[in-house]
Amino acid sequence: MRDAIAKYLVLALATGLFLTPFPAQAGAEVNSTFLYSLANFHGKVPYSDVRVRVDRSRGEVYVVDRGIVRVFNENGMEFFWFGDNPELESIYDLAVDEKGDLFLLSFDLSHPEDPKYYLIQCNYRGDVKAKRKLTNLPAEFSRFFPNYMYYRDGRFLFLSSAKMQVVVTDRDGAFRKGYDLAEILEIPGKDRPNTEIFGFNLDAEGNMLFTVPVLFRAYVVSQEGKTVASFGKAGSAPGMFGVVSGIAKDDQGNYLVVERLRSVVMVFDKEFRFQREFGYRGDKPANLIRPNEVAVGNAGKLYVTQVRNKGVSVFSVTND
């Protein structure tokens, strides 16, 4: 009898182990629908790996590609572009403040041995209003060189994804706070050179969301610099992390995580339980080819960047 119980226990645990890579689905059903690709009057804009920013208060979408900013309306049609003014330097990222002023993260690479970056304030046409450098950076951030920029409540947040460092400044670019995310995650010094962030975003509460592909993990770090949560497991089954990249949190509280290897966007609920995934590699409109970044828009819209000139795909992600 005891043998039989032990055998059943083994069987139950083995079954549990088998199912572990497929996290349980729970909560409201998540639906995703492909809507369209960003386009202009020539058709789909054949973007590959670009930066997308959404100004939700105005319903406008900004795409930064090779130093040029193109602006799309809420229906995904381009209506304006700028970036050819040398005063703007090489534009790499963009944020919009409450008044509609544009702020550019721009690089001056004219001296490769001493590259520089600027925070450039523009009006809605891309005309320069002010050009600033970050100031008062403490010694530990003296070599800081950001490649992502965000604006929230009067402050800018800059990220160096390779160094895993974050700098928060005021509107004038003066240092206010810094984070060493590698230190927060307690990554050993020997592993730091090969440990970097592939996807980053802010949620509505100001938490920092980011993915570290070599750790097969996504993290939520508070403004206080505490790891609020982390999730993800290495693997190639649905919901598992191969090479994870972009991350965002939508208005329903879902976490949206890009998985490059399987070319999908995975949806996790607010408890980090895997719900579903969509995309998959292919040439059909709803397919994706090595997606990279995601940006959340209004009415459940999700903007997904990818390669092979497949453009920026726009999906609707909703909870029933």
Add this chain to the structure above:
Amino acid sequence: MKVAKVTLLAVLAALVAVGVATTAYSFHSGGVAECGGCHSMHSPAAGGTFLLVGTDQSSACLTCHEHAGDTGPASYHISTAPGDMPAGTAPLQRTPGGDFGWLKKDYTFVVRGTTINEDGDTHGHNIIAADFGYAVDGVNAAAPGGTFPSAQLACNSCHDPHGKYRRLVGGTVATTGAPIKASGSYTAATNEPDGTGAVGVYRLLAGAGYTKDGITFTGVPAAKVPSSYNRTEAATQTRVAYGVATTGGHNAWGTWCGTCHTGMHSSGNYVHPIDQGVGSSIATIYGQYVKSGDMTGVAASSFSSLTPFSTNSSDYTVLAGLAQNNDSQLGGPATSDQVNCMSCHRAHASGWEFGLRWNMEGEFMTYNSLFPGTDTTPTVPQFARGRLGAETQAAYYDRPVTKFASYQRVLCNKCHAQD
């Protein structure tokens, strides 16, 4: 009953392991990586092969080795995304092998009334990676000096994606034997074979018996590189310590490249010698040459990563000692040290035609103490070749112009001093 208990413990242990797997991974670790990193059992690329996650072999590699959003050299990235290198800016990576992004840099310029197009295809090895915009070489149908078809060129033409070649404790290279414990490319003691395991060969390169599209490699070359190798050389140089190993599954560097570029190797061909000792005259010149017009150098500090050479040693610990990125090992060649293909070319791609480490398409690398550019030296477009001065500097891995003479002649002179 006992069997059941043991099985129960094993299952519990496995469950715990699944739950706490948070260790960082270096992925290749000198050998075959996680299968799921490159292959997908249930959702491979449609129309692809081998259940790869990319449309083709190189696209699978670039899924990790290219990352949009880079601002400079970053870790293991060997290609710059197009969005990160707009017109007028150079690719960002500074690996010794070079950034494949240069293949996408076409330049058009006018010299004495003639419009010249410098096709990016000429800048290196044209790997085919459809997902990332890398297409077949538009000029050469086959490897120059050989028959390997350009239409098949991919990362796995030179690198064994499964990393089966390993260096055993005895120094020989084989595809079987002790398990591979780590990369053999780097300089730490842990990157050498010992009683616990073998190490991978340098950069997972193809070894004896590795066959692709009609060509078969006969050995792997020896080298060591600092673990921080993708970096600007604005302040200090990155020295790859190439070695000379020809036994136990090894080949000299020139022989290895000659597997595809047979007609380029000096064995039996009237071309520049390779895999040969530089001799006393060249060694002396290399040691003395600082820049055009300046022969006041000393051998102990004469190394230039723009003109590297093979140290005549098959001892990986010797090579590890030389592979530095802090300018602590800048000794020039001894007479028995060898010139190899890498002395002039980068393995992946460079800012110049034919993957060369410097611009050979004109007599001057610098002009009037400036890096030639359409902005810096507009009166001499033959030296700028459609680039901005900053692009030229980037092609030299960001060195300051003061490292060169005011009118620097091409670096053939590092060994031949005809300037």
